[in-house]
Amino acid sequence: MAEAKPILMPKFGQTVEEATIVKWHKAVGDEVSKGDVLFEIETDKAVLESESFVDGTILKVLAGEGDTVQVQTPVAFIGAPGDDIPEVNAPPPPKPKAAEKSAAAPAAAAASAPLAATAAPTSVAVAQPVPAVPAAPTRRAISPRARSLARRKLIRTNSITGSGPSGRVTEKDVVAYLDANDYDSIHISPSAKKLAQKEELDIIEVRNRSGVLRLKIDDIRQAVLEKPNPMSKMRRVIAQRLTESFRDVPHFYVATEVDMTDLLAYRKQLKDSGTAFTVTDFIMEAVILTLKEFDVVNSSTDGTSVWWHSKVNLGLAVSIKNGLVVPVIRNAEDLTMSELHDVASELATKAREGKLTPDEMTGGTFTISNMGMLGVNDFNAIINPGEAAILAVASTKDKPVARDGKVVVRSMMNLRLSVDHRIVDGAVGAAFVNSVKDKLEDLELWKSSM
Amino acid sequence: MEKFDVAVIGAGPGGYPAAIRCAQLGKKVAIVEREFLGGTCLNVGCIPTKTLIASAELYQAISNASEMGLKVQGVEADYAAVTARKEQVVGQLTGGVRQLLKANKVTVLSGAAAFIDRKTLAITANDEASEKIHIQADKVIIATGSTSAMPGFIPKDERIVDSRAFLDMTELPTSLTVLGGGYIGCELACMAASFGVKVTIVELLDDVLLLLDKDIRAAVKKHMTEKLGIELMTGEAMSEVAVNDKGVAAKVGESTVESDILLVSVGRRPVTDGLELNNAGIEVNENGFIGVDDRNCTKVAGIYAIGDVNGIMMLAHAATSQGICAADDACGLRPDGNESIIPGVIFTSPEVALAGITEAEAKEKGLDVTTGKYYFRGLGKALASGEIEGFVKLITDSETDQLLGAQVVGPHATDLISEAVLAIRSELTAEELGQTIHAHPTFAEIWMEAAHAVHGKSIHLPPRRR
Numbered sequence: 001m002a003e004a005k006p007i008l009m010p011k012f013g014q015t016v017e018e019a020t021i022v023k024w025h026k027a028v029g030d031e032v033s034k035g036d037v038l039f040e041i042e043t044d045k046a047v048l049e050s051e052s053f054v055d056g057t058i059l060k061v062l063a064g065e066g067d068t069v070q071v072q073t074p075v076a077f078i079g080a081p082g083d084d085i086p087e088v089n090a091p092p093p094p095k096p097k098a099a100e101k102s103a104a105a106p107a108a109a110a111a112s113a114p115l116a117a118t119a120a121p122t123s124v125a126v127a128q129p130v131p132a133v134p135a136a137p138t139r140r141a142i143s144p145r146a147r148s149l150a151r152r153k154l155i156r157t158n159s160i161t162g163s164g165p166s167g168r169v170t171e172k173d174v175v176a177y178l179d180a181n182d183y184d185s186i187h188i189s190p191s192a193k194k195l196a197q198k199e200e201l202d203i204i205e206v207r208n209r210s211g212v213l214r215l216k217i218d219d220i221r222q223a224v225l226e227k228p229n230p231m232s233k234m235r236r237v238i239a240q241r242l243t244e245s246f247r248d249v250p251h252f253y254v255a256t257e258v259d260m261t262d263l264l265a266y267r268k269q270l271k272d273s274g275t276a277f278t279v280t281d282f283i284m285e286a287v288i289l290t291l292k293e294f295d296v297v298n299s300s301t302d303g304t305s306v307w308w309h310s311k312v313n314l315g316l317a318v319s320i321k322n323g324l325v326v327p328v329i330r331n332a333e334d335l336t337m338s339e340l341h342d343v344a345s346e347l348a349t350k351a352r353e354g355k356l357t358p359d360e361m362t363g364g365t366f367t368i369s370n371m372g373m374l375g376v377n378d379f380n381a382i383i384n385p386g387e388a389a390i391l392a393v394a395s396t397k398d399k400p401v402a403r404d405g406k407v408v409v410r411s412m413m414n415l416r417l418s419v420d421h422r423i424v425d426g427a428v429g430a431a432f433v434n435s436v437k438d439k440l441e442d443l444e445l446w447k448s449s450m
Numbered sequence: 451m452e453k454f455d456v457a458v459i460g461a462g463p464g465g466y467p468a469a470i471r472c473a474q475l476g477k478k479v480a481i482v483e484r485e486f487l488g489g490t491c492l493n494v495g496c497i498p499t500k501t502l503i504a505s506a507e508l509y510q511a512i513s514n515a516s517e518m519g520l521k522v523q524g525v526e527a528d529y530a531a532v533t534a535r536k537e538q539v540v541g542q543l544t545g546g547v548r549q550l551l552k553a554n555k556v557t558v559l560s561g562a563a564a565f566i567d568r569k570t571l572a573i574t575a576n577d578e579a580s581e582k583i584h585i586q587a588d589k590v591i592i593a594t595g596s597t598s599a600m601p602g603f604i605p606k607d608e609r610i611v612d613s614r615a616f617l618d619m620t621e622l623p624t625s626l627t628v629l630g631g632g633y634i635g636c637e638l639a640c641m642a643a644s645f646g647v648k649v650t651i652v653e654l655l656d657d658v659l660l661l662l663d664k665d666i667r668a669a670v671k672k673h674m675t676e677k678l679g680i681e682l683m684t685g686e687a688m689s690e691v692a693v694n695d696k697g698v699a700a701k702v703g704e705s706t707v708e709s710d711i712l713l714v715s716v717g718r719r720p721v722t723d724g725l726e727l728n729n730a731g732i733e734v735n736e737n738g739f740i741g742v743d744d745r746n747c748t749k750v751a752g753i754y755a756i757g758d759v760n761g762i763m764m765l766a767h768a769a770t771s772q773g774i775c776a777a778d779d780a781c782g783l784r785p786d787g788n789e790s791i792i793p794g795v796i797f798t799s800p801e802v803a804l805a806g807i808t809e810a811e812a813k814e815k816g817l818d819v820t821t822g823k824y825y826f827r828g829l830g831k832a833l834a835s836g837e838i839e840g841f842v843k844l845i846t847d848s849e850t851d852q853l854l855g856a857q858v859v860g861p862h863a864t865d866l867i868s869e870a871v872l873a874i875r876s877e878l879t880a881e882e883l884g885q886t887i888h889a890h891p892t893f894a895e896i897w898m899e900a901a902h903a904v905h906g907k908s909i910h911l912p913p914r915r916r
Contacts, residue, residue, distance in 0.1 A: 189876060189877030189878075190852075190876070190877060190878050190879045190882050191847070191850050191851065191852030191853075191877040191878065191879050192877060194850045194851055194852070194879055195849070195850045195852075198849070198850070216877055217850065217852060217877050
């Protein structure tokens with residue numbers, strides 16, 4: 001018999017060490033062909049699909065949905081039905097108790113079915129799952145009778161004070177808690193009760209919030225909607241990084257207004273002659289040129305040291321369904337404007353399709369956040385950790401402005417730079433935005449570079 | 451000018467309970483009625499129809515008495531006597547309403563009301579000799595009901611009747627065409643057919659009784675066509691109605707249907723004529739109904755509209771419930787609003803009843819539902835009584851097991867539905883309905899079995915094939 005092939009958790013990038021399986025597209029027994037999507041994973045950077053590199057049948061799945069697994073470790077085995085599943089070096093069994101239990105499994109089954117052999121904890125557990133939610137709250141000491149009563153009464157026990165040894169919650173404590181909360185006054189329709197049970201709601205909480213005499217199914221549905229939901233891994237990473245940046249980096253903002261009238265006309269002219277650039281392309285190019293003039297804006301600091309980056313790795317914030325990603329254009333200063341256009345649009349497409357690799361999202365040295373399509377006048381962007389600045393691009397709007405002592409209507413766009421004030425001084429920031437502005441308003445520059 | 455706290459216009463099944471409730475709450479109340487106490491329901495609707503149907507059913511039962519081991523000979527329907535009994539029942543009930551109003555010290559004013567302004571009504575008495583009187587009221591409840599709609603292409607003739615004129619007939623025709631396969635048309639068709647009249651129902655839509663689920667409809671139609679010999683013509687428009695000495699000839703699609711009498715029952719329209727609603731600032735919508743909110747308040751403060759005239763649900767018991775809700779609100783209580791679970795009962799042969807949502811509605815709304823069915827032929831009491839036609843169906847939410855709807859076709863369906871209404875309104879689960887002990891042997895046991903059937907656990911059904 002041939003040996004089944006392991007499917008490894010792929011290594012998506014240099015910095016990714018583990019990933020969470022969010023969805024399996026195939027189950028044990030399913031036939032797969034090369035290129036079929038096996039499962040979806042979520043790293044701290046993105047949700048990605050993992051495809052099969054072989055044809056065969058899924059023989060065993062080692063890591064289920066929600067499990068977090070080290071990269072390059074097996075998560076499943078594929079082969080022909082009846083293939084041997086190889087034994088893999090395993091970490092020590094998690095609990096002696098579990099090992100005993102498996103050892104007690106009928107020996108006959110293990111001998112006749114090769115699959116059963118892998119059920120022993122010593123032969124698998126390669127994809128040692130780590131709990132998806134970090135730092136689960138410590139388990140409460142509670143007596144079985146107390147827990148069963150709480151479950152029957154549809155209440156949670158975390159706000160009950162335990163009177164037993166080392167604060168153990170006893171049945172008496174639950175009864176006292178029910179009395180103190182006027183539990184007997186709660187009336188609930190049977191359907192509502194069933195739903196509350198299923199959704200593990202605390203009906204004292206629901207009663208306190210809704211304040212009705214008899215909880216009906218709509219009250220419970222309301223409470224279900226208001227239930228806290230865990231954030232996706234990506235959202236948690238976004239939250240953590242933005243908090244870190246906003247808390248630890250002293251942001252300084254400086255803004256200017258750019259007259260885009262001539263450039264927009266020139267862009268249209270180019271477009272009509274067959275060369276289509278986006279407004280973002282011009283802004284990226286202007287920013288890259290300006291970064292070469294202001295080294296400090298293209299640097300990083302940890303508060304004690306400064307790193308000067310010789311290359312411009314330009315990040316471009318792209319809003320996607322359920323979040324935001326920042327693909328990075330590496331060595332952007334080496335690209336011609338049309339190369340820049342191509343790379344940027346390719347990365348943006350991959351971002352929207354969720355196909356960016358982690359390497360395509362790391363290593364940025366400066367970021368542009370363009371909300372021009374969203375009808376905003378002005379906004380403050382938060383600096384990406386590890387960078388010294390970010391440029392916020394607002395919408396271009398027709399406005400009355402003064403030109404040569406007369407009021408004329410021009411297409412104006414606001415640029416607002418956020419800088420890490422620890423390393424970038426206000427005057428430098430001001431000079432930077434104005435230099436970007438000057439370039440965008442200088443038609444000769446663009447004509448000469450085309 | 452006499453002043454009242456509340457004036458109710460219309461003394462039907464919505465108006466008179468509203469008046470009595472206001473009186474119970476200590477208000478000085480007037481009720482204005484231009485025709486008869488008890489309204490359509492008592493006089494020319496629910497009650498007279500059911501009186502005739504009771505006779506028809508008994509006639510059918512006696513005709514089939516041999517199945518129960520009884521030999522009966524010479525049974526004969528005396529339709530004039532049947533209708534005389536109807537008059538007596540109606541008389542007794544309307545007399546009862548009059549006494550109740552009197553006992554509650556409600557002032558009954560006979561005549562037609564018209565708004566002078568939003569707190570003043572002019573009452574024109576029916577006998578022209580009397581003078582017009584004016585009354586004033588802080589709150590006005592409009593409960594003027596509805597009347598049969600008559601399509602424009604139908605000529606006026608004594609051979610062409612609406613449901614009211616049909617009930618007044620003291621002699622049954624030998625043949626009857628019913629235009630409109632709604633519940634009124636089907637009820638009267640079944641009644642007439644039970645007495646041996648040859649009946650044809652013409653319905654423009656694809657089927658009769660479209661408010662019911664298909665399986666329920668199929669069971670009623672089977673009895674109507676096979677046992678009562680009613681002919682159903684659905685999906686066909688009637689056109690060109692001609693009357694001659696022998697009867698009515700109507701073109702239906704390509705064919706012509708001839709009969710002694712044509713009964714038109716194509717729906718009902720609200721009655722607002724003569725009310726001078728604009729003097730109170732009230733407008734009606736494009737279908738003539740007076741729009742109201744969930745507590746039956748019109749857009750004009752202090753004026754309510756209840757029952758058929760507001761178009762929410764044109765059923766007597768809905769009007770009663772709305773009337774009490776409006777009365778409570780007018781008297782300063784703050785009711786929760788109109789009830790949402792309104793049963794529908796249809797006195798066809800066999801009877802049909804429904805409450806909550808149907809399976810078809812659930813599908814339309816994209817709800818994930820489970821159903822449980824049980825047939826009367828599986829019930830001891832049904833077999834004992836010789837009434838084994840039909841079944842019940844429960845519709846539950848698959849996620850919570852909540853009872854969302856119930857339908858019955860079969861014996862005592864219209865009485866049986868009440869238990870389902872209570873269960874649905876109380877948000878009971880099918881499991882709990884099944885756990886509830888139902889006395890044996892009774893027809894009501896069928897709910898328990900159907901509730902178990904939702905989970906595939908009916909004791910008296912073979913296991914579901916997997």
